[in-house]
Every structure is written in structure tokens, then in C-alpha cells.
Amino acid sequence: MSDLTKLSAAALSGMIAKREVSAVEVATAHLDRITAVEERVHAFLHVDREGALAAAKKVDDGEITGPLAGVPIAVKDVVTTKGIPTTAASKILEGWKPPYDATIVERLKAAGMPILGKTNMDEFAMGSSTEYSAYGPTNNPWDLGRIPGGSGGGSAAALAAYEAPLAIGTDTGGSIRQPGAVTGTVGAKPTYGGTSRYGLIAFSSSLDTPGPCARTVEDTALLHAVIAGHDPRDSTSIAQPVPDVVAAARRGLQGDLTGVKLGIVKEFAGDGSEPGVVAAFKESLEALVKLGAEVVEVSCPHFQYALPAYYLIAPSECSSNLARFDGVRYGLRAGDDGQHSLEEVMSLTREAGFGPEVKRRIIIGTYALSSGYYDAYYGQAQKVRTLITRDFEAAFEKVDVLVSPTTPFVAFPFGSRTSDPYQMYLADLFTIPTNLYGGPAISVPCGLSEGLPVGFQIMAPTLADDRMYRVAGALESAVGTFTPPAL
Amino acid sequence: MAAISREEVAHLARLSRLAVTEEELDRFAGQLDVILQSVARVGEVAAEDIPPTSHSVPLTNVYRDDVPQPSLTQDAALSGAPDAYEGRFRVPRILDEED
Numbered sequence: 001m002s003d004l005t006k007l008s009a010a011a012l013s014g015m016i017a018k019r020e021v022s023a024v025e026v027a028t029a030h031l032d033r034i035t036a037v038e039e040r041v042h043a044f045l046h047v048d049r050e051g052a053l054a055a056a057k058k059v060d061d062g063e064i065t066g067p068l069a070g071v072p073i074a075v076k077d078v079v080t081t082k083g084i085p086t087t088a089a090s091k092i093l094e095g096w097k098p099p100y101d102a103t104i105v106e107r108l109k110a111a112g113m114p115i116l117g118k119t120n121m122d123e124f125a126m127g128s129s130t131e132y133s134a135y136g137p138t139n140n141p142w143d144l145g146r147i148p149g150g151s152g153g154g155s156a157a158a159l160a161a162y163e164a165p166l167a168i169g170t171d172t173g174g175s176i177r178q179p180g181a182v183t184g185t186v187g188a189k190p191t192y193g194g195t196s197r198y199g200l201i202a203f204s205s206s207l208d209t210p211g212p213c214a215r216t217v218e219d220t221a222l223l224h225a226v227i228a229g230h231d232p233r234d235s236t237s238i239a240q241p242v243p244d245v246v247a248a249a250r251r252g253l254q255g256d257l258t259g260v261k262l263g264i265v266k267e268f269a270g271d272g273s274e275p276g277v278v279a280a281f282k283e284s285l286e287a288l289v290k291l292g293a294e295v296v297e298v299s300c301p302h303f304q305y306a307l308p309a310y311y312l313i314a315p316s317e318c319s320s321n322l323a324r325f326d327g328v329r330y331g332l333r334a335g336d337d338g339q340h341s342l343e344e345v346m347s348l349t350r351e352a353g354f355g356p357e358v359k360r361r362i363i364i365g366t367y368a369l370s371s372g373y374y375d376a377y378y379g380q381a382q383k384v385r386t387l388i389t390r391d392f393e394a395a396f397e398k399v400d401v402l403v404s405p406t407t408p409f410v411a412f413p414f415g416s417r418t419s420d421p422y423q424m425y426l427a428d429l430f431t432i433p434t435n436l437y438g439g440p441a442i443s444v445p446c447g448l449s450e451g452l453p454v455g456f457q458i459m460a461p462t463l464a465d466d467r468m469y470r471v472a473g474a475l476e477s478a479v480g481t482f483t484p485p486a487l
Numbered sequence: 488m489a490a491i492s493r494e495e496v497a498h499l500a501r502l503s504r505l506a507v508t509e510e511e512l513d514r515f516a517g518q519l520d521v522i523l524q525s526v527a528r529v530g531e532v533a534a535e536d537i538p539p540t541s542h543s544v545p546l547t548n549v550y551r552d553d554v555p556q557p558s559l560t561q562d563a564a565l566s567g568a569p570d571a572y573e574g575r576f577r578v579p580r581i582l583d584e585e586d
């Protein structure tokens with residue numbers, strides 16, 4: 001393996017700026033690494049070698065400069081990339097080349113970051129294991145027989161396998177943080193509205209949030225700064241300045257948390273987390289106390305209803321958003337043989353194009369929104385969302401951030417949870433409350449259990465993304481980073 | 488909450504424009520039942536006086552001046568279409584024979 005693929009994005013950008021290495025060399029090293037390991041990892045659905053090298057050359061030619069100029073990146077396949085196939089890991093969009101770029105992709109290009117390719121994921125970002133990709137699962141570089149998390153398993157695995165130094169994910173119920181946790185990488189869900197959703201293939205519009213993935217906290221913050229900020233094309237985009245997350249991360253890395261209050265949620269105890277996960281979390285908490293932090297127990301009584309509320313709200317919004325896949329304007333069309341009506345062609349197209357988890361959620365959402373059940377399910381879930389928001393607000397009057405394990409268990413073997421969808425949904429137990437509230441949250445590797453990585457989650461108030469990066473940096477300074485066995 | 492029947496799943500699939508198979512009907516009926524019973528707990532907490540939250544960011548209309556701006560060309564808009572005819576999306580017939 002080339003040493004270039006082992007370096008952080010911060011180190012690479014410094015070397016490229018000083019012309020110690022060319023951006024083309026850096027991109028080539030990563031493309032070669034992809035060629036060498038993809039057969040075993042399967043993190044990518046599409047690799048854009050020519051496009052990445054062309055973008056790198058522009059940096060070498062001095063056309064673009066900036067903090068991450070020349071640093072290559074992988075992009076989750078739910079984010080549209082002009083002229084590069086974008087499928088959301090679904091058969092219904094096989095071969096589709098979007099005619100436009102997502103706002104965050106425009107920003108990556110403007111920053112001079114070569115896009116290596118599109119990463120694998122659960123179909124339409126629905127899942128917690130990347131086993132629901134229509135193109136086959138991604139394997140966890142820590143143990144190729146285990147899941148890399150979901151839905152952003154491809155992005156997280158690409159980082160852990162040294163195929164890319166940076167990646168883009170999207171987080172609807174934990175799809176950036178949970179894959180980060182089980183692959184030993186860092187993943188941040190920014191404040192909802194802090195990063196533009198324009199050009200994301202929508203799953204659950206009131207929850208979806210694109211965000212940065214990397215191997216270190218500083219790299220995550222650097223990427224966060226590139227993609228965040230107001231976008232007039234997204235009506236939910238927040239027109240306020242982005243806090244200086246890079247300065248906050250660097251401050252945290254100096255290892256001083258004096259005066260910072262960390263809240264642990266009483267109701268998260270006794271939730272069935274694996275003992276090894278609990279042990280790694282507690283040890284990390286003690287490490288943060290040694291850096292000067294104070295731990296305070298807080299009560300968030302409605303967090304126990306977050307998972308049920310999420311599994312009504314997200315499917316409801318998905319059943320509406322995915323109505324656009326009807327075989328008319330783009331993507332697959334099935335049954336158009338002159339014998340079937342438009343309605344039948346739509347039904348046959350959707351049956352042929354959608355996988356099992358997507359169908360399940362469309363049907364649940366249709367049920368939850370249907371006459372007679374709306375008040376009992378969707379309406380109630382939206383009220384629970386209010387109660388959870390109040391829990392967060394009350395907690396943040398007492399503490400600066402809330403902390404928890406990111407996931408209740410380490411990476412599980414393939415197939416072990418697919419037969420029981422509700423067991424799979426439990427993977428997002430700790431990550432979902434934040435999506436319902438809208439605040440930022442990050443997962444940072446904090447230790448190992450049975451030789452597999454454990455994630456530490458830090459949740460902050462809305463628009464206080466910098467606060468979470470400070471604690472994340474301090475944690476990394478205390479526990480270090482974790483390297484998977486050689487592939 | 489009442490258990491969800493196979494017939495109910497078939498009805499929901501029709502509403503969702505999903506031509507599910509017989510085997511899927513059997514599988515989904517069992518799975519959806521478990522999921523719906525698990526999520527029914529949301530009914531336990533929220534009282535009448537709790538306002539619902541639909542979005543974590545207050546939604547407001549976003550306007551711009553009514554000035555023509557470039558958008559996708561016709562070719563670009565049709566570039567991903569499964570079928571196109573004279574610059575338009577071609578769709579299968581909408582009416583049945585008897586209509």
C-alpha cells in the first residue's frame with residue numbers, strides 16, 4: 001500500500017500545497033488502492049478514475065487552491081453527481097446519470113476535491129447494515145464477514161480500507177454515525193439545515209442531513225467546513241453563519257475540557273447494550289473526566305419513544321418521496337409491452353425496481369398516513385417529536401453536550417438481523433433522537449470490543465456543531481485512533 | 488391496534504402502486520405486524536395539548552425575484568427518461584379498453 005493512502009486529509013492537503021506531492025499522485029494512489037482491495041471490500045458502486053484525475057490536474061495546474069484542494073473524496077450514491085451514475089443502490093435507478101450536481105458536490109468541486117467515485121449503501125438509505133443494497137453488500141474492513149453499518153456502509157468502509165481519506169454520507173436516523181462506529185471511523189451529522197439537501201435523493205425530508213466522514217476528527221471538521229452553509233435552493237437551509245468547527249476540533253485536540261459538562265442520559269442505561277460496548281464507553285468517559293470534564297446524569301424521559309416515532313415518520317415521508325419513481329421521467333420502466341395501462345406499468349416498475357426494505361417502508365408509510373390511522377400513528381409521532389425536542393432543550397440547560405455509545409452493539413455478522421426487521425432497527429437506538437430534534441451529533445471511535453470498534457456519540461444543541469467537535473477532538477486526543485488489521 | 492392482515496397488505500400495496508408477489512404478501516404481513524405493534528407505543532405518551540412538530544427548522548416560504556433564470560435544457564430533462572417522443576415523455580396508455 002502506498003503511504004499516501006494512510007495519511008490524513010490535513011497532512012495530504014499540506015503536502016499538496018507545498019508541492020511535496022502532486023494532487024494527481026495522491027488521486028492515483030487512492031485509485032490504485034481501490035483497484036487492489038475492492039474485490040474484498042466492495043465499498044464503491046462506481047469509480048470515476050478519469051474525472052478524479054482531471055480534477056486533480058486542475059489543482060496541480062494552480063487553477064484551484066484551498067484547505068482541501070487536491071484531497072480526494074468518495075461520495076455516497078444517494079447524492080447526485082452530474083454525468084456520473086447515481087443509483088441510491090437501487091435497481092430502479094440503474095445507470096441513471098443525473099443532469100445536475102447536488103449543492104454539496106458543487107462545493108467539493110469548487111474546493112478542488114477530486115471525486116473518486118460513488119459509495120455503496122442500503123437502497124435509498126434505508127437500512128443499518130448495507131445488506132439492502134441492490135448491488136450486494138459492502139464488507140467491513142475489520143472483519144470481511146461482518147456488516148460495515150448502514151446505510152452509509154460504503155463510505156465508512158472506503159475510509160477504513162484506506163481507499164479514500166474523506167467521504168460524504170447522509171444521516172436520516174444514524175446512517176453516518178452508525179457506520180462510523182462499526183468501522184472505527186469518524187462521522188458527523190451536522191445540524192439539520194446546516195448542510196444543503198439540494199440534490200440528495202430524498203428519503204425522509206424532515207430528517208435527511210448530509211455530512212462528513214473521515215478517519216480523524218480534524219479531517220471531519222475540515223470537510224464539514226467545505227460543505228456546510230446556506231443554500232438558497234433548499235428551503236430548509238439555515239441562513240446563519242456556520243460555527244468554526246475546525247478551530248473547535250483543534251482546540252479539543254489540545255486535550256483540555258475544563259468546565260465542560262457532559263450529560264449521560266439516564267434512560268439509555270439498561271437498554272441491552274453489549275457489555276464490551278458499555279465498558280469502552282465508560283473508560284472513554286473517565287478519560288474525558290481526566291481532561292477536566294464533569295459528568296452529569298440527566299433524564300430524557302421521551303427518548304424511549306424516539307425509535308417508534310422515527311419508524312412512523314421516516315416511512316411516511318419515504319412513501320411520499322418515492323412516489324416519483326413511477327417509470328415515467330427517469331429510471332427503470334417495466335411491463336411497457338402495449339398490454340398494460342400506465343397504472344399497471346407503474347406498479348410493475350416499482351415491484352421490479354424496489355428491494356424488500358424499501359417496499360416494507362412504503363407500505364408502513366402508506367398505512368400510517370391512511371385515513372383512520374393518521375391520528376393514531378403519524379400525528380402521535382409528530383407530537384412525540386415535540387416531547388423529544390423539549391427533553392433535549394431541558395438537558396442542554398444543565399449540560400453542554402449529551403454523550404452515549406453510538407450503537408448498542410459492534411458490527412454483527414451478515415444475515416444475522418435481516419429476518420427480523422425490528423431487530424435491525426435497534427441498531428439506531430441511540431442515534432435517532434438527534435434526528436427528530438435536529439441538532440448535530442458525531443461518532444468518534446473510543447475503543448475495541450472483541451477486536452471490533454466501538455463508537456462514542458456526542459450530541460450538541462442545534463447550531464452548536466463547534467461544541468461537539470471540541471469534545472470529539474478531546475476524546476481523540478485521549479484515546480487515539482484505531483487501525484483495522486491489514487487487508 | 489388490530490393485527491394487519493394479508494388482505495390489508497394487498498390493499499396497501501395497491502394504494503402504493505406496488506405489484507407485490509404472493510410470497511411477499513405472506514412475508515410482509517408478519518413483519519409489518521411486528522413493526523406496527525412495536526411502534527404503537529407512540530400512542531402512550533402524547534397528550535391532546537402537545538403541538539406536533541413536522542420539521543426541526545421552522546418552515547417559511549422562500550421567494551426570489553421573478554426573473555427568468557437558466558434551467559435544465561429539454562434534452563437534459565429527458566436524458567434519463569425510459570422513453571421520449573418529440574421532446575416529451577412518452578407514457579403507456581392511460582385509459583383501459585373499456586374506458
